[in-house]
Amino acid sequence: MPKFIDLSHTFKDRMPGFKLKNEDDSYTQYTSEIKPFLTHEQSLPKFDGKASFEITEISFQTSVGTYLDSPYHRYSDNRDISNIRIDEVILPGEVIDVRYKEAFEPLGCEALPKNINVNGKAVLFNFGWDQYWGEETYYSYPYISKELVRYLISQGAKLVGVDTLNIDNANDLYRPAHTLFLEKDILIVENLTGLEKLYNNEFRFFAVPWKAEKVAALPIRAFAEIIE
Template identity: 70%
Template sequence: MKKFIDLSHDFEDNMPGFKIKNEDGSVTQYTAHIHPFVTHEQSLPKYQGKAAFEITEILFQTSVGTYLDSPYHRYPELRDISEIKIDEVILEGVVIDVRGIEKFNCVDIDVITEEFDLKGKAVLFNFGWDKYWGQEEYYEYPYISERLIEYLINSGVKLVGVDTINVDSSKIMERPAHTRFLKNGILIVENLTGLENLYGKKFRFFAVPLKAKKVAALPIRAFAEVL
């Protein structure tokens, strides 16, 4: 029997998301709003009282929850979510344990050892930051260094995932990970969870979004199939 491991946070009403500080000092909160568009009670008369259905409405920014960034997220001339091929988001995966890195600090190339074969893989970094999901601590996080970004590009990785809200430091405005990875066609998944469940396992990583046109990023149901 195949074993699957869920790597996604729940997608729910008023869920955590980015907090963007505006020029006037105000803060824009990313989140999702979920409510019935048509309730069971409202639909009942339409079926002569013999059946009832809910139609649910969800309003959200696409960079919320466990989600995938397309190259279009950074570069308007590059591919959007609908142009990503299936074989780019179903990949053999590697988890790298980087727990213990403090907030605002970066993980560097010394975490990559000879045991890791990264070419063509989804490389997932487990900072252990998912434990702060829904708390203020989640917004102050570690990130990937520029040296490690270049190493991963040169190693031929296909996707990079993290269990933090951002693969880049919020203090570095150039956003080097998004800039370099997406320029090179390397996809990004953020807000993963449960990566420690993959230690010592060979697995295939799934990060398939809806085929949505002119969309920069999109929530996914990320999971792993243990091989």
């Protein structure tokens, strides 16, 4: 039997997301709202009391939960989520243990094991930050340096994932990881969880979104299939 590892946070009502700073120093909180559009009780008369169904309504910004960024997220003329091919989001993976990093600390090329081959792969960085999910600490996170971004591009990585709120330093308005990765069609996954379960395993990483047109990013059910 195949073994699968779930790497996604549960998508739920009022889940945490980005805090986007406004010009007046206030913040806009990204989140989700989940509520019944039609309840079992409301639908029962429509089926003459013989059956009932709930229809659920969900409203959210697409950059919440465990999600995938398309190139369109950064570049208005580049591919959106609907143009992401299946073979781009089902990839052999490598997980890198970087749980020694602290808040606001950049991650450089020294983090990569010697002789690692990332060509054509999903490279997932386990900062261990998922332990702070839902807490204020989650908003103060380590990030990938421009040096490491450029190296991963040069080595042919196809997707880069993190278990933090943002792959970039929030104080760097250039956003080098998003700017450079997405320019090269290297996809980004943020807010992963449970990456430590992948250690010492060969695996395939799945990050498949809906086929949604004119959408820049989208929550996914990220998971790994362990190859034995």
